[in-house]
Amino acid sequence: MIHLPAPTSVRCFGPAPLATRAAPLQRYEHPDMASYPAATVTLDRVTLKRNGRAILSDLSLSFLQGTITALVGCSGVGKSTLMGALNGLIAPAAGSISIAGAGRLDDARSLREARRGTATIFQDHALIDRLPAIDNVLLGLADMRHPLSPLPWPKSFRIRAAVALDEVGLLGRATARTGQLSGGERQRVGIARALVRRPRLLLGDEPFASVDPVLARQLGATFRSLVVRNGLTVILVLHQIPLARTLADRIVGLADTRVAFDGPATDFDSEAEGAVFSAAPAG
Numbered sequence: 001m002i003h004l005p006a007p008t009s010v011r012c013f014g015p016a017p018l019a020t021r022a023a024p025l026q027r028y029e030h031p032d033m034a035s036y037p038a039a040t041v042t043l044d045r046v047t048l049k050r051n052g053r054a055i056l057s058d059l060s061l062s063f064l065q066g067t068i069t070a071l072v073g074c075s076g077v078g079k080s081t082l083m084g085a086l087n088g089l090i091a092p093a094a095g096s097i098s099i100a101g102a103g104r105l106d107d108a109r110s111l112r113e114a115r116r117g118t119a120t121i122f123q124d125h126a127l128i129d130r131l132p133a134i135d136n137v138l139l140g141l142a143d144m145r146h147p148l149s150p151l152p153w154p155k156s157f158r159i160r161a162a163v164a165l166d167e168v169g170l171l172g173r174a175t176a177r178t179g180q181l182s183g184g185e186r187q188r189v190g191i192a193r194a195l196v197r198r199p200r201l202l203l204g205d206e207p208f209a210s211v212d213p214v215l216a217r218q219l220g221a222t223f224r225s226l227v228v229r230n231g232l233t234v235i236l237v238l239h240q241i242p243l244a245r246t247l248a249d250r251i252v253g254l255a256d257t258r259v260a261f262d263g264p265a266t267d268f269d270s271e272a273e274g275a276v277f278s279a280a281p282a283g
């Protein structure tokens with residue numbers, strides 16, 4: 001079990017600016033929403049607690065297939081907690097979370113089924129440094145073979161892993177020791193480890209935190225093409241607001257245990273940004 005230090009309170013210093021040297025952002029084409037009508041994830045009156053304290057209260061939201069949603073909000077507001085609930089690691093104190101085709105996450109069988117179709121890109125990468133990059137990507141498929149298998153990974157899995165590395169522009173580093181990669185490269189290995197699962201639901205907790213803005217846009221374009229090609233549902237915690245505006249179809253802004261903004265990314269104007277990021281700095 002991994003114990004991460006818990007942030008103690010909401011810190012809000014405004015959204016992190018995207019580096020100014022970046023070229024102006026281009027808006028990605030929207031997928032044809034009409035052809036992706038199904039809700040993949042539905043939260044019904046969900047309350048999430050940590051240490052007995054309600055972090056998010058009475059949340060009802062659904063996320064549609066074939067869309068990218070950006071989750072934004074101050075540090076400590078509960079974005080990672082919500083991601084933890086969506087991948088079944090944190091059980092709601094009240095309400096329910098359902099995944100289309102799997103069922104409610106509080107049912108063990110449904111949870112197993114939901115997990116098969118879900119991939120998560122973690123904030124801290126959670127990579128094994130001593131392994132080659134491609135082996136870390138293969139770990140994304142660990143639940144698809146026997147845990148004690150002494151056999152080498154099957155060739156078909158290795159090809160999938162190579163394709164995933166290629167999608168994030170890292171095929172040339174496949175055999176490099178992961179510990180020797182740069183922060184941005186490690187982040188891309190983490191993304192490839194999620195993509196190799198060919199998920200229906202892709203969750204990312206600040207997946208672009210340590211990549212530069214140009215690469216973040218390229219990876220964003222990769223996500224967009226997966227959404228269009230495979231009808232994926234993507235939910236990303238993003239702290240770069242300009243990137244959230246251009247990459248996402250929809251922005252959900254959290255503040256003070258609730259949804260403070262929910263709408264098309266194009267409607268997330270300075271007023272909406274102010275409402276989401278208005279919490280006073282802790283001190």
Ligand SMILES: Nc1ncnc2c1ncn2[C@@H]1O[C@H](COP(=O)(O)OP(=O)(O)O)[C@@H](O)[C@H]1O
Pocket residue numbers: 004005006007008009010050051055073074075076077078079080081082
């Ligand atoms: N492992 C944990 N144990 C107990 N409380 C936690 C833990 N992680 C986070 N919290 C609490 O939940 C709140 C929300 O944290 P988090 O979801 O990580 O916020 P965000 O991702 O928006 O920065 C924090 O303010 C903290 O008080």
Ligand SMILES: [Mg+2]
Pocket residue numbers: 079080081123205
């Ligand atoms: Mg977080």
